[in-house]
Amino acid sequence: MSSLDERTTAEPAAPTGKPGRTWISYLAMVVLPVLAAFFLLRVGGGDGHAPAGHTGGAADPVAKLLFALPVIFLACRLLSAVARKLAQPAVIGEIFAGILLGPSFLGWVWPAAYHWIFPDFLASTINTLAQIGLVIFMFLVGYELDVELVRRRSKAAVLVSHVSVAIPFLSGVVLAFVLHPTLGDGVARLPFALFLAISMSITAFPVLARIITDRKMTKLPIAALALSCAAVDDITAWCLLALVVAIASATSMAATLVTVGLTIAFFAFMLFVVRPLLRRLFAPTEQGQKALPTTAVVSVLLAGLLLSALATNAIGIHPIFGAFLFGAVTPRGSLPIRQATDQMHALTVTLLLPLFFVYTGLRTKFDLIGTDPTLWLWCLLIVAVAMLGKWGGSLAAARLSGIGRRDAWSLGALMNCRGLTELAVLNIGLDLKVISPTMFAMLVVMTLVTTVATSPALSLIERYKRRPAEPLPAA
Numbered sequence: 001m002s003s004l005d006e007r008t009t010a011e012p013a014a015p016t017g018k019p020g021r022t023w024i025s026y027l028a029m030v031v032l033p034v035l036a037a038f039f040l041l042r043v044g045g046g047d048g049h050a051p052a053g054h055t056g057g058a059a060d061p062v063a064k065l066l067f068a069l070p071v072i073f074l075a076c077r078l079l080s081a082v083a084r085k086l087a088q089p090a091v092i093g094e095i096f097a098g099i100l101l102g103p104s105f106l107g108w109v110w111p112a113a114y115h116w117i118f119p120d121f122l123a124s125t126i127n128t129l130a131q132i133g134l135v136i137f138m139f140l141v142g143y144e145l146d147v148e149l150v151r152r153r154s155k156a157a158v159l160v161s162h163v164s165v166a167i168p169f170l171s172g173v174v175l176a177f178v179l180h181p182t183l184g185d186g187v188a189r190l191p192f193a194l195f196l197a198i199s200m201s202i203t204a205f206p207v208l209a210r211i212i213t214d215r216k217m218t219k220l221p222i223a224a225l226a227l228s229c230a231a232v233d234d235i236t237a238w239c240l241l242a243l244v245v246a247i248a249s250a251t252s253m254a255a256t257l258v259t260v261g262l263t264i265a266f267f268a269f270m271l272f273v274v275r276p277l278l279r280r281l282f283a284p285t286e287q288g289q290k291a292l293p294t295t296a297v298v299s300v301l302l303a304g305l306l307l308s309a310l311a312t313n314a315i316g317i318h319p320i321f322g323a324f325l326f327g328a329v330t331p332r333g334s335l336p337i338r339q340a341t342d343q344m345h346a347l348t349v350t351l352l353l354p355l356f357f358v359y360t361g362l363r364t365k366f367d368l369i370g371t372d373p374t375l376w377l378w379c380l381l382i383v384a385v386a387m388l389g390k391w392g393g394s395l396a397a398a399r400l401s402g403i404g405r406r407d408a409w410s411l412g413a414l415m416n417c418r419g420l421t422e423l424a425v426l427n428i429g430l431d432l433k434v435i436s437p438t439m440f441a442m443l444v445v446m447t448l449v450t451t452v453a454t455s456p457a458l459s460l461i462e463r464y465k466r467r468p469a470e471p472l473p474a475a
Contacts, residue, residue: 064122071117075101076354088455089214091207094354095420095451098361108367118362130359131319133352134206138320139305140345141209141227142327143337144218157225160397161232164415165201167393168386169240172197175385183378185436194244195434199426199443200386202237203230204419204451206320206356211417211454222407226414229394231324234421235263238317241425245432259316266311267325274304275329282334297340301330318424360420363427368441379442386446387453391416406461413457422447 075097083093099105107114118126176193184192208230217223242259281300282292292300305323312322330337369375394415398408426443429435435443 061122061125064117064119065125068117068122068126072097072101072354072358076358087459088452089211091210091214091357091419092452092455094357095361095448097354098358099364099366100361101358102362102364104364104366123359123362126355126359126362129352130356133348133354134356135305135309135319135323136302136344136348137353138206138209139301139323139327139330140341140348141206141213142324143330143332143341144327157228157232159401160225160394160411160415161229161236163397164203164229164390164394165233165236167396168200168389169197171385171389172200175200175382179378179382179439183436183439183442185439187434187436191244191432191434194240195429195432198237198240198244199422199429199446200389201233201240202418202422202425203233203390203415204417204421205230205234205324206421207419207451208414208417208454210353211414215455215458222410222414226411229411229415231321233415235317235321237425238321239263241428242316244434245428262315263312263317266315266322270308270325270329274308274326278304278329279331282331282337292336294336294339294343297336298343301337301340301344304330318421357420360423364423364444366441366444368437369445375438375442379445382442383446383449386418386450387416390418390450409461410458413454413461416450416457417454418447419451 076094079093079097079100080090081093083090083096101114101118103114106117173193173196176189176196179196180187180189180192205227209227212218212223212227239256239260242256282297305326308322308326309319310322312325313319369379391412395408395412398411399405403411423444426435426440426447430437430440
């Protein structure tokens with residue numbers, strides 16, 4: 001007998017029963033027992049009391065978040081595409097996505113849908129994710145910054161950054177004396193004037209970084225100088241804000257001096273302690289092998305940037321500066337670090353960072369100004385003073401530093417971008433009651449106008465000044 005015959009003989013015979021008998025057996029032995037079990041549980045399985053820990057009508061934040069996130073991402077992607085069609089960076093679309101999803105549009109057009117998609121209890125969760133995304137993104141910006149370019153132009157960076165704070169600060173004080181009788185709303189003139197001066201001095205470091213990234217300017221010398229000036233601007237503004245908070249809260253001026261001193265000490269610690277440690281940690285071994293695998297590098301970088309952000313938050317300035325400084329002192333030229341930052345960039349820009357812009361938009365209300373033409377004229381004056389002071393001051397300082405005309409105009413346009421850093425400062429002022437809700441709304445309008453104007457201004461400068469860019473001064 002052949003092997004084929006042997007295998008055939010060994011195989012069991014196929015069932016010869018009727019097909020209908022199989023279905024009857026399945027119904028009797030599978031379907032009916034399952035139905036009977038559910039019937040018994042439904043009729044007699046409960047004792048009339050809710051299980052321990054059940055809260056009845058309590059909302060599930062995870063379920064709401066899982067629905068809200070796709071809505072946010074879809075709105076951001078659609079409006080980012082529209083922004084690019086209008087020659088705006090994607091970040092502008094993300095800002096307006098938050099506005100359209102917030103109380104100013106969706107909450108006005110369809111209140112029930114707005115409150116169902118974004119209930120009050122969900123705001124803290126979105127804010128937490130948004131702040132983490134912003135901190136990670138600022139680490140990436142600091143890592144991409146060419147520190148050598150900044151060091152070679154340190155004098156220009158110091159002059160431009162300080163002038164771009166001093167002149168807007170003075171213009172804000174003068175403007176406050178004009179506005180206080182009408183829009184002071186019972187607030188003392190000193191804290192009102194100081195806060196308005198600070199709001200004129202802000203440069204939006206995160207939004208500025210996004211604009212530079214979206215326009216592929218990260219490798220240009222003027223971009224490195226703008227980011228350096230913006231960093232100094234915002235650190236100075238946060239220190240001045242601490243002064244205003246101390247005055248408004250009637251606390252000791254010693255707290256402000258402590259904040260400034262701790263900031264300087266933290267900067268020195270990062271430069272002279274953390275930077276050498278990172279170089280040693282990420283240095284290749286003597287055999288030329290990688291010191292750490294990519295997964296370990298990601299963990300180390302995440303831990304370091306979050307701890308740095310925590311330190312600056314404890315000092316009293318924004319956490320983004322700690323993350324940015326940690327990125328600036330992270331060693332360049334390492335393949336594991338580059339691979340790790342690429343992974344972090346993909347997750348942050350796609351998932352976490354849009355939440356920051358949307359969350360801010362959810363808190364913005366444009367109906368605070370109303371339809372009063374006088375209030376809109378005051379708003380126009382605020383916008384004009386803000387742009388002239390910031391752009392004009394930065395332009396003048398850049399030219400005095402020896403920077404070419406085209407780059408000086410571009411630097412002024414970049415420094416005029418205020419963005420969401422300004423909105424964060426404005427919320428602090430509103431909480432301190434040093435500005436009225438109406439004044440808050442006007443300053444929000446000023447923030448959006450100066451932010452939206454940045455990219456078109458850069459395009460116009462490139463179009464009408466197409467001569468080769470003059471080199472920036474070496475010092």
